[in-house]
Amino acid sequence: MDRRCIVICDSGVGGLRLLKRLERAFPREDFIYYADYKNLPYGEKTCEELVSIVQGVYDNLVKFSPKLVVFACNTASTVALQKIKAYNSPVMGVYPTLGKGNGLLLCTKGTANSDYVKNLTRGKTVEVKALSGLAEEIENSIILGSEINLERYFKGEKSDYDFISLGCTHYPFITENLKKFFPSAKFFSGEDLLFEKIVFFITTFDTDQKRGKICFLGERKKELKKAYKNLKLL
Numbered sequence: 001m002d003r004r005c006i007v008i009c010d011s012g013v014g015g016l017r018l019l020k021r022l023e024r025a026f027p028r029e030d031f032i033y034y035a036d037y038k039n040l041p042y043g044e045k046t047c048e049e050l051v052s053i054v055q056g057v058y059d060n061l062v063k064f065s066p067k068l069v070v071f072a073c074n075t076a077s078t079v080a081l082q083k084i085k086a087y088n089s090p091v092m093g094v095y096p097t098l099g100k101g102n103g104l105l106l107c108t109k110g111t112a113n114s115d116y117v118k119n120l121t122r123g124k125t126v127e128v129k130a131l132s133g134l135a136e137e138i139e140n141s142i143i144l145g146s147e148i149n150l151e152r153y154f155k156g157e158k159s160d161y162d163f164i165s166l167g168c169t170h171y172p173f174i175t176e177n178l179k180k181f182f183p184s185a186k187f188f189s190g191e192d193l194l195f196e197k198i199v200f201f202i203t204t205f206d207t208d209q210k211r212g213k214i215c216f217l218g219e220r221k222k223e224l225k226k227a228y229k230n231l232k233l234l
């Protein structure tokens with residue numbers, strides 16, 4: 001088995017769901033989780049700022065000699081990941097996916113303005129809605145227990161979409177609340193595809209019997225650990 005760890009990062013709690021799925025599937029792997037609170041929210045940064053932030057995060061995280069660095073963040077992935085210099089350790093990101101029919105892609109401002117999303121949605125029956133502030137509200141509700149007021153984002157919004165694409169890794173935390181605004185829609189997120197890619201990556205290595213460790217880096221370690229412990233996946 002390749003004992004090097006896997007690093008997962010986001011601007012906040014966005015990668016915790018992925019971490020939970022991976023820990024369940026691969027209990028013998030070691031993980032480092034990094035939440036870049038200094039730069040939250042990524043979604044409001046310019047492309048240049050984000051490339052420099054993502055490069056800095058990558059450069060710091062490769063010091064742990066990981067076998068893989070995962071940006072569990074649609075904004076970092078769609079805006080910056082192609083532009084950073086990745087060396088030593090491979091990198092993976094998460095990207096919005098679309099369903100069939102009329103859809104609505106919910107994402108940060110940065111993701112909405114990215115070339116990736118422009119190419120993805122060109123000629124498709126999908127509307128793109130940038131939700132400035134929602135990722136931070138979700139962050140605060142998970143970490144500090146504050147309330148989220150979704151009315152201010154979705155009041156008067158058309159509700160009869162065939163699918164809703166969750167193009168920010170913070171949004172799956174509130175899927176049940178979002179379903180109230182879009183009762184007939186199927187919900188998608190790019191997290192499933194990223195999970196499958198990582199599974200494929202890990203299973204190319206042998207495994208042994210040792211149980212792996214999870215280490216949280218940076219600010220709010222205690223709060224993140226607690227949020228992770230309480231996190232229930234459906």
Ligand code: DGL
Nearest residue numbers: 011014042043074075169
């Ligand atoms: N979770 C991040 C994403 O998937 C964004 C949150 C932020 O704006 O920092 O885009």
